[in-house]
Amino acid sequence: MANTASIPVIDISESQGDQARIAKELVDAAAEYGFVYIRNTGEDISLAQVEHAFSTAKVLFQSPLEDKQRCKIEENNQGWSGMHTETLDPKTQRVGDFKEGFNFGAFTNGKATQPIPKSIEPCEVDLAAFSESCHELCRKLLLLFGIGLGVEPSDFFNKAHSPDEPSGSILRFLYYPPPSTTPLAEEADVRAGAHSDYGSVTLLFRLKGQAGLEILTPSNRWAPVPVCPPGTEKDPSPPILVNIGDLLSYWTNGLLRSTVHRVSFASSGTGQDPNVAGVADGESTTDPRYSIAYFCHPANDTPLTAVPSERVHKFQGGLATANAGNPYAERKVLTADEHLKMRLQASYLQMYGNDE
Numbered sequence: 138m139a140n141t142a143s144i145p146v147i148d149i150s151e152s153q154g155d156q157a158r159i160a161k162e163l164v165d166a167a168a169e170y171g172f173v174y175i176r177n178t179g180e181d182i183s184l185a186q187v188e189h190a191f192s193t194a195k196v197l198f199q200s201p202l203e204d205k206q207r208c209k210i211e212e213n214n215q216g217w218s219g220m221h222t223e224t225l226d227p228k229t230q231r232v233g234d235f236k237e238g239f240n241f242g243a244f245t246n247g248k249a250t251q252p253i254p255k256s257i258e259p260c261e262v263d264l265a266a267f268s269e270s271c272h273e274l275c276r277k278l279l280l281l282f283g284i285g286l287g288v289e290p291s292d293f294f295n296k297a298h299s300p301d302e303p304s305g306s307i308l309r310f311l312y313y314p315p316p317s318t319t320p321l322a323e324e325a326d327v328r329a330g331a332h333s334d335y336g337s338v339t340l341l342f343r344l345k346g347q348a349g350l351e352i353l354t355p356s357n358r359w360a361p362v363p364v365c366p367p368g369t370e371k372d373p374s375p376p377i378l379v380n381i382g383d384l385l386s387y388w389t390n391g392l393l394r395s396t397v398h399r400v401s402f403a404s405s406g407t408g409q410d411p412n413v414a415g416v417a418d419g420e421s422t423t424d425p426r427y428s429i430a431y432f433c434h435p436a437n438d439t440p441l442t443a444v445p446s447e448r449v450h451k452f453q454g455g456l457a458t459a460n461a462g463n464p465y466a467e468r469k470v471l472t473a474d475e476h477l478k479m480r481l482q483a484s485y486l487q488m489y490g491n492d493e
């Protein structure tokens with residue numbers, strides 16, 4: 138049995154009352170783990186919406202290659218990326234990630250503002266609605282973080298993520314082919330390289346039984362993040378995994394942790410090698426793996442200075458120590474879009490002409 142990450146599961150639904158308590162629990166989890174599970178009751182995003190998004194992703198990735206290539210990813214970070222196109226950990230990886238991805242940017246009046254494969258055109262309106270629900274859930278969480286941190290005013294983060302302003306927010310479908318069809322994979326290879334996320338918060342949807350996601354713990358060991366942590370096995374849908382990104386970490390001087398994670402081909406670890414995490418009970422990596430991420434970003438021109446909060450102001454840990462092991466969690470840039478460009482240039486080597 139692998140040593141799984143013990144990330145808290147929180148129910149944020151209205152019926153749980155007491156906003157202040159929920160906000161505190163969220164902040165505590167974000168400060169300790171940088172990850173938190175949100176029980177998926179269907180109140181914010183219906184279970185049918187999540188299921189439909191996954192079936193759309195399957196149709197998309199099975200589309201003819203020409204159809205996907207017509208929508209190839211561009212410097213605006215929107216479109217399809219094929220196997221090995223992205224390298225999330227360029228310092229360590231031998232080859233790029235063993236995955237395909239499709240990034241959806243903004244939707245206007247139920248329509249994508251970028252080319253999408255013909256096969257999923259009938260689902261465009263539903264995708265727009267799903268993306269909007271994800272953004273609203275992120276804003277709800279951001280409001281709770283504001284309350285929990287005592288930010289003045291408490292809707293500070295929430296306002297910076299207005300859906301009406303241009304931003305780097307992306308709905309992303311991911312497909313990791315089964316290892317049996319990727320014979321090139323060597324022991325050192327990973328499905329997605331070690332990285333921290335670039336935005337404020339990420340929502341991650343996964344499917345039961347599909348292992349692979351691991352976080353780097355403060356003791357520098359990789360720990361698998363089960364799809365259904367203890368206590369959620371009977372829920373109608375796995376919880377939504379929320380991940381703190383670099384921007385929320387900058388904004389809070391590192392009080393909220395932007396934790397390094399990766400997707401591995403993990404098999405059963407022995408617990409001896411800190412680089413091999415193993416998998417949670419009932420999960421495996423032999424099948425194809427699908428996941429859906431919503432990367433929530435603030436308006437492009439948002440400055441990344443520390444937020445007006447006594448608690449953040451007094452926080453002594455600082456970015457350097459709180460984010461030890463994460464070379465990106467260092468405030469080097471001024472605005473949200475400058476930061477996003479810097480990160481994309483490092484991971485799409487060919488597109489930006491950085492390939493050696």
Ligand SMILES: O=C(O)CCC(=O)C(=O)O
Nearest residue numbers: 311329334350400428430
């Ligand atoms: O597929 C996953 O579970 C995680 C993907 C991820 O971390 C990312 O795309 O940033």
Ligand SMILES: [Fe+2]
Nearest residue numbers: 332333334398
């Ligand atoms: Fe990530």
